[in-house]
Amino acid sequence: MSLDLPDLPDPIDALVGDGADRDTPSSHDRPAMPATDGSLIEVDDVSMGYDDVTVLDDVSLSVAAGEFVGLVGPNGAGKTTLLKAINGVLAPARGSVRVADQRVADLSSRAASRRVATVPQDTTVAFEFTVEDIVEMGRTPYHGRFSGDPDAGEAVERALERTETDQFRDRSVASLSGGERQRVVLARALAQETPALVLDEPTASLDVNHQVRTLELVRDLVDSEGKAALAAIHDLDLAARFCDRLAVLADGDLLAVGPPEEVLTAEHVGTAFDTDAAVLPNPVTGTPAVTPLSEPGEFDATVHVVGTGERTARTVAALSSAGARVTVGAVPAGDVAAATAREVAAETVTAPAFTTLDAEREAEARDLLVAADAAVVVEPVPAALRALVRDHDALVRIEDPDDGPRGNEKRSGADRSRGDGAVDAAEAATPETVVAGVRRALDNPVAADD
Numbered sequence: 001m002s003l004d005l006p007d008l009p010d011p012i013d014a015l016v017g018d019g020a021d022r023d024t025p026s027s028h029d030r031p032a033m034p035a036t037d038g039s040l041i042e043v044d045d046v047s048m049g050y051d052d053v054t055v056l057d058d059v060s061l062s063v064a065a066g067e068f069v070g071l072v073g074p075n076g077a078g079k080t081t082l083l084k085a086i087n088g089v090l091a092p093a094r095g096s097v098r099v100a101d102q103r104v105a106d107l108s109s110r111a112a113s114r115r116v117a118t119v120p121q122d123t124t125v126a127f128e129f130t131v132e133d134i135v136e137m138g139r140t141p142y143h144g145r146f147s148g149d150p151d152a153g154e155a156v157e158r159a160l161e162r163t164e165t166d167q168f169r170d171r172s173v174a175s176l177s178g179g180e181r182q183r184v185v186l187a188r189a190l191a192q193e194t195p196a197l198v199l200d201e202p203t204a205s206l207d208v209n210h211q212v213r214t215l216e217l218v219r220d221l222v223d224s225e226g227k228a229a230l231a232a233i234h235d236l237d238l239a240a241r242f243c244d245r246l247a248v249l250a251d252g253d254l255l256a257v258g259p260p261e262e263v264l265t266a267e268h269v270g271t272a273f274d275t276d277a278a279v280l281p282n283p284v285t286g287t288p289a290v291t292p293l294s295e296p297g298e299f300d301a302t303v304h305v306v307g308t309g310e311r312t313a314r315t316v317a318a319l320s321s322a323g324a325r326v327t328v329g330a331v332p333a334g335d336v337a338a339a340t341a342r343e344v345a346a347e348t349v350t351a352p353a354f355t356t357l358d359a360e361r362e363a364e365a366r367d368l369l370v371a372a373d374a375a376v377v378v379e380p381v382p383a384a385l386r387a388l389v390r391d392h393d394a395l396v397r398i399e400d401p402d403d404g405p406r407g408n409e410k411r412s413g414a415d416r417s418r419g420d421g422a423v424d425a426a427e428a429a430t431p432e433t434v435v436a437g438v439r440r441a442l443d444n445p446v447a448a449d450d
Contacts, residue, residue, distance in 0.1 A: 040099065043061045044098075049093060061230075064228060068231070070242075071249060072249070111141075117192035132169040135165070139156065141192065158190070162187070181205070198229075199229065202231055244259070266343055302371060310337075313339070316328060
């Protein structure tokens with residue numbers, strides 16, 4: 001596909017419109033917000049490319065007023081190209097883009113800049129403007145040829161304050177760090193006071209604190225002012241935490257669009273990013289958290305794991321990453337260990353929480369245990385489950401960190417009678433070193449009569 005691109009204006013003008021445009025609004029001439037259930041940004045069957053390379057292929061996406069949508073996908077998927085089509089910097093080869101009920105292709109640059117503001121990925125500024133000057137450039141679309149902008153001062157002050165950049169107002173933008181400069185460019189977009197906002201990797205140059213505060217600010221703008229925000233975000237966990245919906249862009253097409261908990265699945269992440277991943281609820285926010293997994297190793301063994309909680313989950317993940325065939329149970333159905341087992345396709349026996357293990361589930365767990373080359377028990381576990389695994393020839397125990405190390409003098413008679421091989425392996429094992437512990441236990445099997 002070949003795409004003839006128009007001559008592009010100066011980077012600043014591309015974002016805020018040039019002052020010589022024939023379209024000369026009054027300072028209050030802003031596009032009306034649509035109804036609450038209407039879309040502010042509408043992308044319909046957009047296709048774009050460079051030379052013979054197709055970047056976007058019939059992509060359709062909408063963002064409603066009062067909605068924050070995250071655009072996620074691997075590098076080179078076309079996220080930046082899609083954002084440039086929305087703000088009018090690039091023209092689609094096919095399809096159309098509408099912002100605030102107007103086709104972007106039919107608008108002058110200044111008219112488009114009164115509808116959508118952009119926070120670009122590259123925040124480099126060629127000249128040594130002050131921070132206040134940069135932010136005031138967001139008001140360019142409201143300057144008439146022969147008139148000023150009476151709202152400029154108030155809009156600039158609000159933008160500086162909301163982005164916490166007012167302390168830099170008299171400094172040259174060239175003297176700022178990358179993260180500080182990113183916040184200044186965001187302030188410029190806020191001063192533009194548009195109903196729609198597109199952001200290209202707005203947290204890429206920020207420390208963790210300002211990543212969260214920046215997305216909190218966008219979230220607040222969406223909620224309090226009814227803006228429509230579309231942001232390309234590389235951090236999947238942050239995207240899931242702050243966005244109403246996610247759109248996964250891969251190979252020039254939208255793989256999935258919907259709420260984070262529906263879109264961020266191991267299957268979608270694997271397809272889009274070409275990597276195995278575990279997707280589990282963040283224990284603090286409850287939103288999906290994505291953990292990329294290493295390529296499976298070559299540990300040719302079946303290991304049965306007994307335990308609950310995060311340490312058991314890490315143990316299951318470590319064994320699976322090593323290449324082991326993992327079975328788990330019995331474990332409460334809602335436990336994080338059960339969720340992790342599902343993510344890594346481990347066969348699992350689940351049981352209701354806070355109940356005794358019934359005969360049927362105990363038999364299922366025992367069958368998995370008998371078939372396993374080694375067993376791992378992650379303390380603390382109920383006595384019934386500990387009894388289930390203690391007679392296995394290759395047993396690794398991951399101690400409860402609250403109990404401290406268990407020396408020979410603290411072991412039960414059953415533990416002491418098993419010999420030193422398996423117990424020494426257990427003493428050294430943690431969720432991070434469990435693979436080494438299992439290998440040692442397999443190298444020192446315990447005879448049934450030991």
